[in-house]
Amino acid sequence: MKSIKVLPLVIVSSLIGAVVAVILIVTRTLPTQASAQATNIDNLYIYFLAFSGVIFGIVLIVLLVGVYRFRARPNDTREGKPIHGITWLEVLWTTIPFLIVVSCGAFGWYVLDVDDVSAEARKDGQNVHIVGYQFGWKYTYLNQEVGLQEQDQLVLPVNVPVRFELTTNDVMHAYWVPAWRMQMSTTPAQTNHTSITPTQTGEFEVICAFLCGVGHTGMNSSIEGSIIPKVRVVSQAEFEQWVAEQKAAAEQSTETAQTTDAAA
Amino acid sequence: MTTALKPTLARCLWTTPLFAVIAALAVVIVRNVLGMDPVVQMSTLLTFAYIFGSIGFIVGIGGFDYWWKWIIGSDIDPNDHSQHGAYSWRDYFRFNTDHKVIGVQYLVFVFTMFLVGGMFAMIFRSELARQGSEQVLTNQQYNSALSQHGAIMIFVFMVPVFAGIGNYVIPLMIGAADMAFPRVNAISFWMLPIAGFIFLSSFVFGSFDAGWTAYPTLQDQSPFGQTLFQIGVIIAGSSSIATAVNFLVTIVAMRAPGMTLFRMPLLVWSNLATSALVVAATPFVAGAMFMAMFDREMGTNFFTTAGNGSALAYQHIFWFYSHPAVYIMVLPGFGIISEVISTHARKPIFGYRAVAFSSAGIAVLGFSVWAHHMFASGLESWLRVPIMISTLLIAVPTGIKIFSWLGTVWDGVVRMTTANLFALGFIVAFTVGGLSGVMLAVVPFDVSITNSYFVVAHFHYVLFGGSMLTIYAGLYHWYPKVTGRMYNEKLGRWHFWLTFAAMNATFFPMHYQGLEGMPRRVSDYAAEFAWSNTMISIASFVLGASTLIMFYNFIHSARHGKPAGNNPWGGLTLEWMLSSPPPVFNFPVTPRVIGGPYRFGEEGAKHAIIPEVEPAEVEKVGA
Amino acid sequence: MSATTPDQHAAVPAPQHQPYRTGLDTNVMGLVIFLISELALFGAFFMYYAYMRTIRAVPYPGTFDIPAEATSINTLILVLSSFTCEFALLWLVRRNHWGVFGWLFVTFALGAVFLGLQVHEYMIIGFTPQDTAVGSIFYALTGLHGLHVFVGIVLLALAMVRAARNKWSPEKHTGLLAISIYWHFVDIVWVILFTVVYCLPGVVG
Ligand code: HEA
Ligand code: HEA
Ligand code: CUA
């Protein structure tokens, strides 16, 4: 049987791996990219798939070929070559993975950096305080001109950076909007921060991702019969209108309260 | 003396309740003296009853008899071997100091726990099989089943199972007669049934339902079962610390002459690294559990919001153990793979030193990455990037191992035994799990899918596709040595292919579910996940059923398998130079190691020799 | 166990573990490794303390200053006991087992006094384990150490029993050695604890 050269095999297998990677990339199924951040994170994911496919291809193909090429025949008493190592090869497969993971780190750090829009949000964006409780969310708009308290639904203007402050009074929850590629826990005894720029109008699922008791499953707007309102992203105009409505409603309730007091 | 007084399980039947009751009464009395009310505070009472009951069990089984004699200074014969070795099946059910017996005890016990933990998985998989909530389990029960599954699989299966394999094999491999501290060894085994019992008995008190990570402040809301979880973890942890000390001393001080560090089989190396990890890391989980327990039972404020406590602090301490723990759960597996592959590929391990040192590298790096479980938990933000980098770096030493195994297969003469099939399958599956791990290590990506099924997929690929397959490989590799008979290859192959296929069918789709937005630890899900979950559940039942093949194979072959002979695989390490099963005291005389452990392909190369001795000399050694 | 075991043993020669490659005393080695993991256990609590006091900046409950002065007496007592413990070993070399007994007893007594003062401190300190996280960790650290002292004096008592029955000899006294090492460990941990918990708060917040 003709012998197989290692290097050509590695190249071939990495090509096969690349094909696998391409397939994985084109068949990837992710929620819609409803935020500026989502795009970056998905690029990160595509990069992962790219090198993961290649690495996996190399491992798999080299293994299969090796096992087939060097399989033992029935009652075969031969022994393998007493090779205890090839230094340059070992150096190679130490340095290349090292470079790959370093590139991952660099890319990741970069994305982490550009995804953080909290500064812009503070300056001229929305600032929302989210309280997770068993089992739901309360939203308080911190900007003066909005100034809505204890809302049950999160409504945001599109293309405006938003900064979230998350906290809880009971147990840990995690505020997860897959379409935004954003998750942040509401950890007891502290306030966590995250920021996002919605780029798509519409309604998006909001999910509590952290086990928080018997109601954890239901704390998910995508579950059938869930009472958790989806997140709504609307145009600036609609947003202002919505704010006005909410304020009116709030006044209504207070007035009715006062009138009832007077009646009493 | 009557059996009720001899160190037997029979004696435990009264010592355990005795200690428990005494502890309970003591609590009542103390509370009475200090004028606390209510005087009978059930949960405190039970806590102490459980803790001292456990001690009572160890006393009953005979763990302390020897030291007691030693303390009161009555004469004891330091090499009285009456508790050593198994001459009938009964000897497996008593306090036995023979590392081979203990190894078997470990394996049998932890695999029963595996069945239990797996059954929990089967149960909640059947809840997940179809969309809609509370079909099979109430949400409460679902959380309990899930937590039991995680806790049992981690603390009383995956961590101790390697202690079991190591117990049987390591002393043989290094040419020792036994572990350094046989009695400690036996005690640390008998702690495990206690831990397992405590976990399961928690169902009487509403079980525990905060997940295997049991974060505060959710765990403060759980029923009393949660406290039992903490006690169980502390006991299981003490057990693995004791075992680790034992391994370290055994490996450092009891190697046969000529067994230099770089002549040690790689399983010994990885066990050395693992034991170091256990000794340094496990106390942290004990600490976390103690604090959490005090919060629940004594009203302290370590993690409560009211008393300025920090729930995040728990996560720091917990993961400072539990990340190293994941390497505790895979490093010995790496060692097994090195043994299996080089033996069945008839080729020296490729780059022995690199593989040995990479274990150490992983062990050291493993301490610097704990916070990658907390990227979305409000971790101190300056910690994110350093932790991301160190986590990513761990891929490098692990890669060295993977590639070295490929290099070992290359140019070998690969025998497709079941053991080897599992080893090769492990390489593929673990690479998948590792790669998804690397993705999770990158902060922005992690915070976009953490706590989703993507994570579940990751850790089942590394835990089942990784650790579990190495365990199978090890079992099939040393089964002939332990039982003296060959298992049925045909069934073995069936087991491998079914498990491997079903495993991928079960856990691979989970990546996609996670990416598309399915959170973990839920009993119901959006319509879009309906069909994929049905497929997964079916696959998982096949996966479960496939393990039954192995159990049948092993139990049946233990009687009817054809005799294996001393060295069915033609291995060179010391254990293969002994009869199978090995004699009660392993080596008639201490062997001499004269070369490396994997000298395949060299003409008449030997790893060690057992010097011939005159019977007279045997007697002298024996005296 | 089955009655046949003993004669079977006669049949099988039971070799010693000798010869090892290394002449290390396995017992002492095992103890040292165990103590390392004990240190890690304290480490968990110390790390929590550091985390809460620095990163979380949680103050001590209420208005109160830790009795560093009073406690320094305690520290002296414990340090002293470390020496008296060593004396026991010196007297062992002189094969004077009552001397060994005596010094062990002194050590035991000092340890007991330490515990007594510790408990007394708990009574006067002015806050309980339930008062804020720092209160909890204060009691946890001192309590965990106190527990170790307690185990220590129990071991010392046992050592005294054997000493009284003249069971220790300069040739065979690993047990005694082990107990003394453990006692020194407890002492060292206390010194660390004293500096971190009692002295530092005076310096930082
Ligand atoms: C056996 C157990 C085991 C092992 C070995 C690993 C290995 C790794 N794990 Fe895993 N992990 C778990 C068990 C394990 N994990 C568990 C149980 C959880 C969930 C806990 C819970 O929340 O319940 C978890 C969760 C978890 C998280 C948190 C996810 C989250 O909750 O958000 C992260 C994040 O960084 C992570 C990362 C890694 C990395 C980087 C490795 C690396 O060690 C992997 C290294 C291996 C490889 C990379 C493959 C082989 C290498 C090559 C072929 C070389 C070439 C490769 C490259 C260049 C990339 N793991
Ligand atoms: C060693 C570790 C280990 C192992 C081996 C397994 C094995 C399995 N795990 Fe495990 N799993 C964990 C560790 C492990 N798991 C951990 C740590 C968690 C996290 C818990 C948490 O979130 O707190 C988890 C969580 C977890 C989840 C996520 C649940 C959720 O988040 O809601 C799921 C979902 O499918 C799952 C499934 C399975 C399945 C199907 C198996 C199968 O491989 C099991 C196969 C084995 C058997 C079935 C037993 C033997 C067979 C029989 C007894 C025969 C009879 C049965 C039948 C024929 C049906 N596991
Ligand atoms: Cu709130 Cu899960």
Ligand SMILES: [Cu+2]
């Ligand atoms: Cu980890």
